[in-house]
Amino acid sequence: METATQTKYYSLPELHYGYGDLAPFMSEEQLKIHHTKHHNAYITGGNALLEKMDKARKDGTDFDVKATLKELSWNAGGNVMHNLFWGNLTPMATTTEKPTGMIAEILNQEFGSYERFRSEFTKAALSVEGSGWAALTFCRMTQRPIIMQVEKHSNNMYPMFGIMMVLDMFEHAYYIDYKNDKAAYVENFWKYINWETVNKRLERILAK
Ligand code: MN
Numbered sequence: 244m245e246t247a248t249q250t251k252y253y254s255l256p257e258l259h260y261g262y263g264d265l266a267p268f269m270s271e272e273q274l275k276i277h278h279t280k281h282h283n284a285y286i287t288g289g290n291a292l293l294e295k296m297d298k299a300r301k302d303g304t305d306f307d308v309k310a311t312l313k314e315l316s317w318n319a320g321g322n323v324m325h326n327l328f329w330g331n332l333t334p335m336a337t338t339t340e341k342p343t344g345m346i347a348e349i350l351n352q353e354f355g356s357y358e359r360f361r362s363e364f365t366k367a368a369l370s371v372e373g374s375g376w377a378a379l380t381f382c383r384m385t386q387r388p389i390i391m392q393v394e395k396h397s398n399n400m401y402p403m404f405g406i407m408m409v410l411d412m413f414e415h416a417y418y419i420d421y422k423n424d425k426a427a428y429v430e431n432f433w434k435y436i437n438w439e440t441v442n443k444r445l446e447r448i449l450a451k
Pocket residue numbers: 277281282325411413415416
């Protein structure tokens with residue numbers, strides 16, 4: 244039987260599509276490396292820190308709290324963001340060109356049109372300083388969808404805003420397929436969005 248401690252660590256999620264299914268947005272080689280090497284590094288890195296803290300507490304020894312928490316934030320944040328990212332992607336054949344349902348309505352209300360939202364989100368993605376993410380969030384206090392530009396995995400985040408969709412703007416997400424042409428990477432992203440997942444995330448945020 245699985246014990247409680249076995250589940251108190253991170254594990255790499257399975258993707259809901261094959262490694263070759265997101266081409267040409269992401270080639271099989273690019274997606275496989277991204278998932279099994281880059282994403283997985285946050286899992287092993289985060290777990291190593293949890294184990295280090297577990298051991299220090301058990302042994303009654305000290306550890307560098309400041310450095311450990313900073314590293315844990317990097318790894319845990321990286322894992323969460325990648326989970327969100329894989330979930331809001333889908334093979335092109337199964338998606339729609341434009342959003343549908345409630346997300347389509349709230350984007351139209353806030354931005355005036357889907358095209359305007361797309362343009363602002365693209366600018367957010369392309370202007371992230373260093374490595375980071377563009378994210379579509381929802382602010383329950385104002386009932387507005389708000390774009391979030393994240394540096395690293397968690398700098399500039401709005402606390403408690405629900406995340407509906409993210410786009411990985413780390414170089415490791417596109418270097419094999421696009422080299423330095425990140426604009427082409429972002430342009431292709433729009434054809435592989437799982438709007439059903441985005442709508443489900445919105446529903447969950449609104450139900451809270
Ligand atoms: Mn990544």
